[in-house]
Each structure stands twice: as C-alpha cells, then as structure tokens.
Amino acid sequence: MAEQDGAAPYRIQGETGAWEVVIGLEVHAQVISKSKLFSGAATTFGAEPNTQVSLVDAAMPGMLPVINRECVDQAVRTGLALEATVNEVSVFDRKNYFYADLPQGYQISQYQQPIVGEGVVHLDLPDGSVKEVGIERLHLEQDAGKSLHDQHPTKSYIDLNRSGVALMEIVSKPDLRSPEETAAYIKKLRSILRYIGTCDGNMQEGSMRCDVNVSVRKPVDGYGTRCEIKNVNSIRFVQQAIEYEARRQIEILEAGGSIDQETRLFDANRGETRSMRSKEEAHDYRYFPDPDLLPLKLDPARIAELKAALPELPDVKKARFMRDYGLSLYDASSLIEERATADWYEAVVTGGGGKRDPKIAANWTISELFGALNKAGLDLADSRVSAEALGGLIDLIGDGTISGRIAKDVFAEMFATGNDAATIVEEKGLRQVSDTGEIEAVIDAVLAENQDKVAEYRSGKDKLFGFFVGQTMKRSGGKANPGMVNDLLKAKLAG
Amino acid sequence: MSALLELDLIAARDALRARKITSTELTAAYLARIEATAGLNAFITVTADKAMAMAAASDARLAKGEGGALEGLPIAIKDLFCTEGVLTTAASRILDGFKPTYESTVTGNLWRAGAVMLGKTNMDEFAMGSSSGTSFYGPAINPWRGAQDAGAPLVPGGSSGGSAAAVAGWSALAATGTDTGGSIRQPASFTGIVGLKPSYGRCSRWGIVAFASSLDQAGPMTRTVRDAAVMLSAMAGHDPKDSTSAAEALPDLEASLEAGVKGLRIGVPAEYRVDGMPSEIEEIWTRGIAWLRDAGAEIVDISLPHTRYALPTYYIVAPAEASSNLARYDGVRYGLRVEGENLSAMYANTRGAGFGAEVQRRVLIGTYVLSAGYYDAYYRKAQRVRALIRRDFDEAFGKVDAILTPTAPSDAFAVGANEDDPVKMYLNDVFTVPASLAGLPGMSVPAGLSARGLPLGLQVLGRMFDEPMVLRVGRAIENAAAFTARPAMLEGV
Numbered sequence: 001m002a003e004q005d006g007a008a009p010y011r012i013q014g015e016t017g018a019w020e021v022v023i024g025l026e027v028h029a030q031v032i033s034k035s036k037l038f039s040g041a042a043t044t045f046g047a048e049p050n051t052q053v054s055l056v057d058a059a060m061p062g063m064l065p066v067i068n069r070e071c072v073d074q075a076v077r078t079g080l081a082l083e084a085t086v087n088e089v090s091v092f093d094r095k096n097y098f099y100a101d102l103p104q105g106y107q108i109s110q111y112q113q114p115i116v117g118e119g120v121v122h123l124d125l126p127d128g129s130v131k132e133v134g135i136e137r138l139h140l141e142q143d144a145g146k147s148l149h150d151q152h153p154t155k156s157y158i159d160l161n162r163s164g165v166a167l168m169e170i171v172s173k174p175d176l177r178s179p180e181e182t183a184a185y186i187k188k189l190r191s192i193l194r195y196i197g198t199c200d201g202n203m204q205e206g207s208m209r210c211d212v213n214v215s216v217r218k219p220v221d222g223y224g225t226r227c228e229i230k231n232v233n234s235i236r237f238v239q240q241a242i243e244y245e246a247r248r249q250i251e252i253l254e255a256g257g258s259i260d261q262e263t264r265l266f267d268a269n270r271g272e273t274r275s276m277r278s279k280e281e282a283h284d285y286r287y288f289p290d291p292d293l294l295p296l297k298l299d300p301a302r303i304a305e306l307k308a309a310l311p312e313l314p315d316v317k318k319a320r321f322m323r324d325y326g327l328s329l330y331d332a333s334s335l336i337e338e339r340a341t342a343d344w345y346e347a348v349v350t351g352g353g354g355k356r357d358p359k360i361a362a363n364w365t366i367s368e369l370f371g372a373l374n375k376a377g378l379d380l381a382d383s384r385v386s387a388e389a390l391g392g393l394i395d396l397i398g399d400g401t402i403s404g405r406i407a408k409d410v411f412a413e414m415f416a417t418g419n420d421a422a423t424i425v426e427e428k429g430l431r432q433v434s435d436t437g438e439i440e441a442v443i444d445a446v447l448a449e450n451q452d453k454v455a456e457y458r459s460g461k462d463k464l465f466g467f468f469v470g471q472t473m474k475r476s477g478g479k480a481n482p483g484m485v486n487d488l489l490k491a492k493l494a495g
Numbered sequence: 496m497s498a499l500l501e502l503d504l505i506a507a508r509d510a511l512r513a514r515k516i517t518s519t520e521l522t523a524a525y526l527a528r529i530e531a532t533a534g535l536n537a538f539i540t541v542t543a544d545k546a547m548a549m550a551a552a553s554d555a556r557l558a559k560g561e562g563g564a565l566e567g568l569p570i571a572i573k574d575l576f577c578t579e580g581v582l583t584t585a586a587s588r589i590l591d592g593f594k595p596t597y598e599s600t601v602t603g604n605l606w607r608a609g610a611v612m613l614g615k616t617n618m619d620e621f622a623m624g625s626s627s628g629t630s631f632y633g634p635a636i637n638p639w640r641g642a643q644d645a646g647a648p649l650v651p652g653g654s655s656g657g658s659a660a661a662v663a664g665w666s667a668l669a670a671t672g673t674d675t676g677g678s679i680r681q682p683a684s685f686t687g688i689v690g691l692k693p694s695y696g697r698c699s700r701w702g703i704v705a706f707a708s709s710l711d712q713a714g715p716m717t718r719t720v721r722d723a724a725v726m727l728s729a730m731a732g733h734d735p736k737d738s739t740s741a742a743e744a745l746p747d748l749e750a751s752l753e754a755g756v757k758g759l760r761i762g763v764p765a766e767y768r769v770d771g772m773p774s775e776i777e778e779i780w781t782r783g784i785a786w787l788r789d790a791g792a793e794i795v796d797i798s799l800p801h802t803r804y805a806l807p808t809y810y811i812v813a814p815a816e817a818s819s820n821l822a823r824y825d826g827v828r829y830g831l832r833v834e835g836e837n838l839s840a841m842y843a844n845t846r847g848a849g850f851g852a853e854v855q856r857r858v859l860i861g862t863y864v865l866s867a868g869y870y871d872a873y874y875r876k877a878q879r880v881r882a883l884i885r886r887d888f889d890e891a892f893g894k895v896d897a898i899l900t901p902t903a904p905s906d907a908f909a910v911g912a913n914e915d916d917p918v919k920m921y922l923n924d925v926f927t928v929p930a931s932l933a934g935l936p937g938m939s940v941p942a943g944l945s946a947r948g949l950p951l952g953l954q955v956l957g958r959m960f961d962e963p964m965v966l967r968v969g970r971a972i973e974n975a976a977a978f979t980a981r982p983a984m985l986e987g988v
Contacts, residue, residue, distance in 0.1 A: 055597060059823040061590065062577045062599060062702040064737050094819050096865070100838055105822020156838075158827065286865035288874060291708035291816050293738050 010178030012216070014250045020219045021246040022226070023182050023212065024174035027189060028167045029199035030143065030207035031074045037142050037166035038065030038108060045205050049148075049159035057164040059103035064292050067092075071166040072296065073306060074198040075115050075140050078168055080307050081196045082135050084119025088300060090139075092293045096286040101145035101158050109169075111287040114139035115296065121172075121192070122315055123184045124333060133185050134173035143167050168199065174213065174223065179239035186210065186235050187337070191314050195339045203233050210238055214245045216253065224249070225259040229273050232266045241266040245273045317342055325349065325358035334366055341365075341380055347387035352395050360394055368408070372415050384418035385411070393421035401425060402432050406478055434481040436488065439472075442480065443492055446471045457493055468493065499524040500665045504568060504722035507668055511557055511567045518557065518567025521668075522550035522611050525569045529613065529666045532984070535636045537651075537660040539574045540582045541614035549611040556609065565729050566609030571667035573658050574615035575622055576602045576713070577702040581612075585704040586620045586630035589824045589849025591831040599702025600734045601671065601713045608729040613667050617657030620851045621821065622678055622706040625923035627656025628914060629853045637686055637907050638664035638982040642948035645983070649907040649949070652682030652923075658716045659686040665985060669717040669726050673703060675710045676809050677903070677927025680939040683716055684902035684952030687941045687980065689969070690716045691723045692927075694960045695934035696741030698727075699734030705820040707813035708739070710931050720940060720970045724748035727962065743960050751963050756971045757791030759964075762895035766802035767926060769904065775945050776901045783899055783942055783953040786975035787968070795895050799887040804880045805929040810921060811864050811877035812932070818861025824849060856917065885933045892958045897968045900926050902952035906945040930956050940969045941978040950980065 011018035036043060039056035056063045079086045093111040116138035123131045145163035149156050170189065176182045190201035190208060201208045210233075215226035229245060232238045244266075249259050263282070264273040312320070314336050321332040321342075336342045348361045369390065373383060393411060396402045402410060402425055413424045425431055433439060446468060447454050457464040472485050499521055502510060510516045526543050546569060553567035577583050577595035584590045598606070606612070617635040619627050627635040628650060637651040638660055651660040655672030659682035662670050672679040674692035683690025691714045698713040705711060715726030728748050734740040763784060768777070788794050826832035826845030833844035850858065864873035891898065904925055913920040930937040936959075939952035953972055957965035 058828055060577075060595065060597070060829070061583070061585070061593070061704045061823070062595075062700070064701050066736060066738055096819050096822060098822065098825065098842055100825075100827050103823060103828060105825060106819055284867045286819070286862065286867075286870075288815060288819070288865055288870070291739075292705075 010180070011219075012246055012250060015254045018219065019216045019246070019250050021177060021242065022174050022215045022217060022223060023176035023178075023242055024226075025172045025176065025182065025185065025213070026211040027170045027172075027186070028209045028211070029078075029170060029193055029201070031071050031140075031166035031168055032198055032200060033068060033070045033074060033166055035068055035070075036164040037068055037071050037140060039164050041164065043165050045207070047161055049157070049161060051161065053160040053163065057103065057160055059105070065108060065290070067293065067296065068166065071140060072115070072298070073302075074166070075138060075168055076298065076303055076306050077196050077310060078170070078193065078198045079116030079119065079138055080303075080310055081192050081313055082116070082119035082121060082138065082170070084135055084138065085117035086298065086303050087113065087115055087117055088298045088303075089113065090115040090296045092140075092290045092296065093287045094290045095141075097283050099144065099147075100156060101147045101160070101163065103145065103160065103163055107142050107144065108290055108293070109141035110139035113295075115298075121185060121188055123181065123188055124329065125181075125184075128329065131181065133175045136171040136173050138168050138170045141167050141169055174215075174226075179242045182212070182242060183235045183239055186238065188314070191337050195311055195313055203235070206233065209233055212238055212241055212245075214242055214249070215259070216246050216249045224253075225261050227259065227262055227264050227273070229264045229266050230276060237266055237268050240271050241273055244271060248273065311339070325362070327359065327362050331362045331366060334370070335362065338380070344380060344387050348391045348394070351388055351391040355398065356391060356394050357398070360397075361391075364390055364394060364411075368411055372411075384416075385414050389414055389420045396421050396425060400432060400434060400481065402430055403478070403482055406430050406432065430479060432481050433476055433479045434484060436484065439476070439480050439484055439488055440492075442475050443468075443472055443485070443488055446475060447492060454493065465489070465493070500528060502668075503718045504669050504725060505719070507568055508565070508725070512562075514557065518550040518553040518569075518611060519547065521567065522546050522569045522613070525613055525666060525668065528664075529661075532638070532664045532666045535638060535660045535664050535666070536617055536633050537635050537657045537664065537666060538571070538614045539584055539586065539617050539630075539632050539657070542581055542612055543614075545581070546611050546613050549606075553609055553611060563607060563609035563729070564725060565605060567611060568609070568668050569611040569613045570605065570726075571613050571616045571658055571661045571670040572602055573618055573655050573671050573673055575618060575673050575704045575706075576671060577704065578602055578612070578615065581615065583615065583704070584631070585622070586618045586632055587824075587849065587851070587854065588631040589831045589846070590704075590829075591849070593830050595702070597702060600699035600736065601703065601730045603702075604732060605671070605729055610729070616655070616661055616670060619654035619656070619678075620854050621704065621817070622654040622673055622675055622711075623817070623853050623857055624653040625677070625681055625920050626650040626908070626910070626913065627653040627660075627682070628910060629653075629851050631851060634910050635660050636910065638984050639686065639907060639949050640983060648910045650685065650910050650912075652685035652903070652907065654678040654682075655690075655716060656682045659683060659688060659690070662686070662688045662716050662718060663982060669715060669722055671713055671730065672716045673706075673711055673713050674927075674931065675706050675712075675813060676931045677924040679714045679716060680927045680937055680952070680954055681903045681923055683939040684941075684950065684954075685907040687950030687952075687978065687982070688716055688718055689720050689723045689938065689940055689973075690714065690952075691727060691938040691962075691965070692931070692936065693727060693731060693962055694741065694936045696739055697731045697745070697936070697960070697962070699732070699737040699740045701734055701736040707816040708820060709816060710809075710813060720938075720966055720973045721749065721752060723938065723969075724752060724966050741960065746963050748963055748966055751967050752970050754967050755790060756787050756968055759792045759897065759968065760795050760895040761787050761792045761968065762795050762797035762891055762898040764797050764799045764802065764891070764898060764900060766799050767900045769925060772901075772904055775906075776904060776951065779942050779951045779953065780899070780901045783972055786972060787899065790971050790975065792971075797891045797895060797898070799884075799891060799929065801880060801883045801887050802929055805884055805932055806921060806925055808877045808880045808884065809924065809928040809932060810860070811873050812881065814857040814861035815865050815874050815877075816861070818858045818865065821850070821854070821858055853917070881932050884929055888930075888933045888935060888956075896957075897964050898956040899968070900954045900956065902926060902939040902954040906947060906949035906951055926954060935959055936962050936965045938965050938969045940972045940976070942972060942976045943978065944980055950978075
C-alpha cells in the first residue's frame, strides 16, 4: 500500500516491510530553434514527412555537420537557469548504432565532456518544505528520425523531419523518492524551460520525453540495481510507470530474486513495464570524438551576456509575488508556473494606476478566470477576457459601481462575449444602487409587504434580519449596495 | 594532336589565353587519348558530352578575354568527389548508381576557375588501399612497365591510382586526388608525376566521400610542381560548410616557387632509414640530399623518434573513423540495397555484397578498436601516440625549413601482388603516414628511375600551412632531377 500524507516519506509496504523508491530522470528536451543542431533544415512540428530534411540530415555521402550557434546558446541558457556549471569547452562524440531512422549510423551527442555540468532544481513539497534535486549534466545531441511501421503490411516508412533536431538531455541525480516528487520535478523543469524559451515542453508532441531510472531499497540501504524505463511521454505515465516498476522490483526482491539491470518499455495501455533489452544485449555505442567537429568553445563574455538576458525565473518570481503582493505560497505557485500567466496577473495588478488590490486580483485570476478556463477546456491564450478587462471589472467593484455578487455575473458575460465590464454593466443596467432614497423606497415596500415578520423581528427574532436583506436585494434586482441595505434596514427596523 | 598533349597545365593555359589553341580541340584530344588508353582503366566514368560542353563555354569566355585561372583546361576527378548529376561511386558497389544532387566544394571551386571535367577516375574502394586494386570496377593500371618484364601490368599505386595513371598516361592534364595516409603521394611516386597533399584543412572536405575524417585531404596530381601550385590555388580555401576547414588565407603559391633552396635548412630524419629498404630507394634519397646541398641548402640530420609507431597508429585511427563514416551505407536511402527478411538481414546483405574485402576488414578493425573494453588500449593510445608524432615534427621544424624523405619504400609492384598480405600492402604508407597524422603538407616529386626503369619519387614535408616552402623545395628537386623519362606507351603519341 502506498501512502503519502503530509511530511511522511513515500514508502511502499511489502511483505518484508517498507521500501523506498529511488528515481532519477533523463529528460530529452527538444531545443526551440529555427534550424537543426548541425544543419539548416527547419524544425516545425507536423510538416509533411521528409519535407524538412537537408543533405546532412539524410547523411548523404560527403556531408558534414556545422554547429548551429543558436542551439548552443539555448543549452547555455538552460544550464544557467538550472544554476549549473557551463563548460567553456565541450566535445561532440559519435554514438554509433544502426537503425533505419538514424541515417548517419551514429548520433552526434556529448559523452565525456558535456556543455553543462552539475546544477539544481528546487521543488516545493506539499508540506511547505523545499527539496533540492541535483542535476548531473546537460548535453546537446541530435534527435533521430521516425519509423512508421503501420503504413504498409510488410515495409516500414521513414520520416527524417526530426532527424538532426537538437535535443538537450537533462540528467538528474537519483534524488527523487516518489511518483509525486517526480511529477513535481518534471513540471518544475518544464516551467523553467518554458520561462527561458528553450523548450516548449510539449510531451504530447514529443518535444519533451522522459527516461525514468527506478530502483528500490530498504530505507537505510545503499542504492539497489536500477532499471531504465524508456521514452515515457506524459507525467501521468511517468507516475504509473514508477509505481508499477517499484512494485515489480519489490516482488522480485521479496521472493528472493535479484533485479537485472535492463532497459524497459512502458506499455501505457496495460499500465505496465516490459523488458526491452538486458544489460548483455545493451548496445556497445563505440563513442569517440566526432572528427568532423572541433571541440565546442564558449566565449565567457557570451555566457555572461546570455546570463544577463535571462528572464526572471519561477523561484525568484514566486518569492517576489509573496513578498510584494502578499500572496500565499499556493496562490503564488499557481500564478508563476507559466510565465504567460504570471505576466497576465502582473498586468492586472499593475494596471489601473496601481490601485488594485493584488490579493483580489489573484483571487479573480485563480478562482474565476482559471476556473472558467478549466471548465471550458481553454488556455489562457484563448481567453476572451484580457488582463485589462479583468482589471476594469476589479475597478468597478473597488469604486462601488457593482457589488461582488453582480461582478460574478458580469464576469460570466465577459468570458462569454469578450465585452468589457463597464459596457456590460451599462447595457444591462447593473450599476449598483447607492442612492439612499432609492434604497429606502425598496425597503419601505418590503417592510410594508411583510408587516407580520417586522413585528416578529421587533419582538426579538433577530434571525429574520437576513430575510429582509434578501428580500431587499431581490427587489432591487441585486443592484442595491449591500452595505447601505444593511445600515438602512437596521435603522428602519429599529423604527 | 600529339602536340596538344605535350603541353603541361601551364603551357596549355598560356596557349589557350593566347588563343593559339581552343579548349574544344584540347578537350577533344584528351577524350581521344582516354579512349586510346582505356586499357589503363583509369576512369570509372568518362563525361565526354559534359567535357565538350564545358570546353565550348570556356572557349566563349576566352574569346571575350574572360575566364578563370584554369579556364578551358581538361582535368580528371577522383571518384571520391561528389559531382552533381554525375555517377559518384568511391569505386564501391555500395554506391551503385549514386548520382549526387550536389557538387563538392573542391570540384565546385575548380569549375568556377574554368576547368573542364573529363570524368571520374578509378581508385581503391573508399580510398582504402595502396594499389587501386580494391576497386569494384577492376584495378587501375600504371602506364609504366618494367624494363625487363614489359608484359606484366603494374599498379599505379593507390588509392588515387586512376588519377595518377590518367596524368602519367596523358589522358588528363591534371587530376584531383585525396590523401589519407599517402594516397596522393605514393601513386605520384609510382607513376612519375607530382602529387601534393596540402595541410589538413586547406581543402574543404565537404562533398568528398569520407574515409577517415581527421586525415582526409584533397590535393592536386600534376605533371609539374608549378602545375600543382596552380591547381591547389584553385582547389583550396576556407569553407564554412566544413568545420575543420582552415581559416588561414592561402598564400600566393607561385610567388616563391623559383626562389631556390640556398640558405634553407633541410632535415633528413634518421628514422626513415627503415630495415629492409631497397638500396635504390636509399640511393635516390641520397641523390636528392646531394641536389639540395649542391643548390645551397644546409642539410640537417634530425630525429623523429616516434616514426616507427606511425603506421600502427594510422591503422587504428583511420579504420576507427572509417567504421563510423561508412555506417551510413546501409541500403536505406541510396546506393545498393539487397533485401532481407528483416532490417538486420537487409543491413548484412547490403553491406556484405556492397563492400569489398579490404573495406570490410577495415570496418571490422575500426569497430573492434572502438568497442567497450578495447577503446583505451587502442583508440585512446593511438590518439596519444598521434600527439607525440605531431610533437616530433614540431620540434624538428624548430631546426629545419623542410624535410626530405623517400615517398614510398619501393617502385610500382605488379597488379595482384600484396593482395593476400594486407600488412605488406600497408607498409607502402610507411613514409607518408606520419605527415598525415600530423596534418602537415607533403609532396612527392619524381626524382629518378629504379633499376627496373620505373619512377621513384622524393617526398618534401613542410610546416603546417607552409605549402609555399614545400613547393619551393619540390621545385628545386624537379630542377635538379630533370626527370624527363616517359612511360613507353607515350612514345609516338
């Protein structure tokens, strides 16, 4: 039975006691760049097969790779954002193996001297503590093409559009201890990559893929033998794969067996991992420095330039939101996960001459806007309510033009039509009534219609006050200023 | 007709510019000569129509007083250079029917300079060999015959043997070669022509079928040293498409050609006196030393202590790179495909049928030396020795301006010889491989005839990017040697 409540560490209960799961991740993140790592071919997703293939990508005889400096910059940016060492000299190696969608017969990768060394990712745990997950390294490498096995009864088709696209392989240390932590790590990493614009993090389109290393141990023991689960393409699958794999290993160990170090596949349909190849069958990749490429040398000035140009990163932004806007960790975290969301929220707060209450703005953004978007299955980018428009709505509440309750109706209208709040309030006559005489007239009518209840109230049945408020609001069409209704009712009933 | 063939590159260039001859007649003479010498099997593909069209275009430019440095000059291209729309085979069955959609940088440079393409020359398969006998298209033959045994065909050396045979047999004014461990210089020595391997990085490797990327270098094969200077000037230059291409500007290669060797220090490395070296090789070397001394050079005894490790180092590094470079010939996208019941079987069938024995041997050696558990003992150690060999040269060039050695340890051998003994075949490269490992420029210049009446070359090595010095010393040897011998087949042409 797996449990995780509060600060208790994640354990899987086996026949022989509790087991700890040790997880390390290799994330393959496709670099955002106009062209491929070593060729000028385009990288757009979803193009017709074999339309984005240069002579280099197809490994025609005599073709040579030339490094794309933009991809190098992207790797450096990522290294800096992961608080990692950026190596001024790194080396590209050839990883040799045969496959039909690997035209060169080798992948150009980095083996012993990667472009980025050790770094760290900070995770906020549910109990409010922060966990540091070590980054072992980040290296640049080429993606392979794609084999299509379902297009012909006996033949495979090859699409080389992806062949040669730049990937960053980001290798974590075995610092993760539960499926939830692993999910949080992937989300955080994705958030960082999106902030700095080096990877779109789209797991569905395969622009971010995970290899998951899983082992189990009794909590005090050293590391157990790990299995690598290849190419898991959603966070949910990663969690399922870890849980399944950990239980599988525990069962074997508790039955007196031992774990074979091997590469496994996750079968999403059956929710299980399957052996792909054992250590004995593992490829001998015959790595050696690519003689077509010189060692990659980085100018320290360029690294400094890229560092200076990095945007505010999620952790820093979160701290600032909590400090400057008085937001809770929860609110700040949900607002900063995506840079666009954080920017959107800040546009609301800083608009309107700085008069807007950041907490009210956060509530409206998180509860109302995110809620409505979620319900409609839309992204912020699809929202018909702009930051400026939401700010306008908040201003109308602030200056008493509408009540908070009416504001929810106005927001629903804004969300559906894209109109701004003031227009909707004007057109529908939703402006709050704050005229004493007007409200008094309504109250008088209510009291006149409910003289029996007035008498009861006056004889001590205080609870009826709410009834009079409700009736007054109803009769005013919800437009009466609730504060004034309260005050005036109290005065009249006191009679 | 024969008068046209007598002209070397410079003479033909001048005659064309002076409008004494036309490129059309010159090209036609060479195409006829190619037909007459078909027995040399020097060409895999003859591009007669293309040649005549290019010649006509050159004539039009020349008529207007325009044209590049090689305008209208018919040359041959080793079949390792990709040539747009023209069959490019690397003399391998695996590239069966392959016609590139692109032109190599070096050949592109030559056509821009106005040269006329006669065709693609025969070679050892994937440039792996020293005889041009491993070609899928059959062996290329040396125009020279031994004095005692004129019936026995000899090899033109390799791997650029087809280019060497074409130039020596006058079926091309000049040719391109490539040199990985001696593939320009050794055939030049065997056929009595000039062969220049430039510094690594001088000529772009873009569009040249790769053998061993850290060693491959294109260069000219010509009748004279000056012809080589003119050819290389057109071939070389920085190419952003080749990351290993040198940024150094190419100096004027003809400027100091006739400066002589007076006052130059010429190194003679003790380690090149190898065991079992034929006395006539020793003698031609001694003669070369004397020529340079007589011309005013100071002869300096030098030591290149790691020379004896060069050949084994080369035969680790080159096959290692080749095993990876040749992985792309897998039957999936171009060239030969031999179907199989699954992907692995298709690979095995294709590569088994497509690659000849020597290529397979080197792919296996290369795969072995890179494999887990052997990498450190072979590949890594070879890289370290390579660094030491480079250092040997660095130290030597602190004391001398150029180095003089024999080019090859023998004269041309019989077609079919050494084929059952790869190590004996590899020994052909013993004098040429060290400079290849160090990336240095080297040139073979015809120096004399062996007892069998066959040409012998001397090799001049220079500092990195010091091609002018190599050419200058080579020119001095050419002057002193006054090598005018011709293969018998050229008599009465």
